[in-house]
Amino acid sequence: MMxxxxxxxxFPSSGSTDMxxxxxxxxxxxxxxxxxxxxxxxxDGDALGVDPTELTDEDLIREMHSLHRTRLDTLRHAADSALxxxxxxxxxxxxxxxxxxxxxxxxxxxxxxx
Numbered sequence: 157m158m159x160x161x162x163x164x165x166x167f168p169s170s171g172s173t174d175m176x177x178x179x180x181x182x183x184x185x186x187x188x189x190x191x192x193x194x195x196x197x198x199x200d201g202d203a204l205g206v207d208p209t210e211l212t213d214e215d216l217i218r219e220m221h222s223l224h225r226t227r228l229d230t231l232r233h234a235a236d237s238a239l240x241x242x243x244x245x246x247x248x249x250x251x252x253x254x255x256x257x258x259x260x261x262x263x264x265x266x267x268x269x270x
Contacts, residue, residue, distance in 0.1 A: 205245055208252035216256075220249050 208216060223246050230242045254260075 204241055205248075208248050211252070213256065216249060216253060220246075220253065223249065 205219075206215075208219075211219065223242065227242070227246075230239055234242065
């Protein structure tokens with residue numbers, strides 16, 4: 157019987173589907189998002205990006221394109237802290253997009269039959 161290896165930090169090295177990416181990243185926790193004043197800073201207090209509410213629609217879309225373009229590489233190869241930052245920033249930008257476009261046009265070809 158073959159078993160998966162466990163990394164030094166106690167997380168499975170591959171093949172774990174029991175946890176979400178956020179749960180597999182020790183720094184994530186989600187608690188740091190509870191204080192919006194701290195949500196855009198790293199451990200040194202440096203800004204980790206422009207507040208999404210301050211971006212123009214064009215800049216918001218450009219930032220989302222950039223994050224989605226780098227998503228797989230970040231997921232597969234970046235440090236845990238970089239993945240946590242990527243997840244946080246993606247959530248910030250997508251939340252802002254949905255707030256601006258609550259009635260966004262849904263492509264009928266993307267719908268599943270009920």
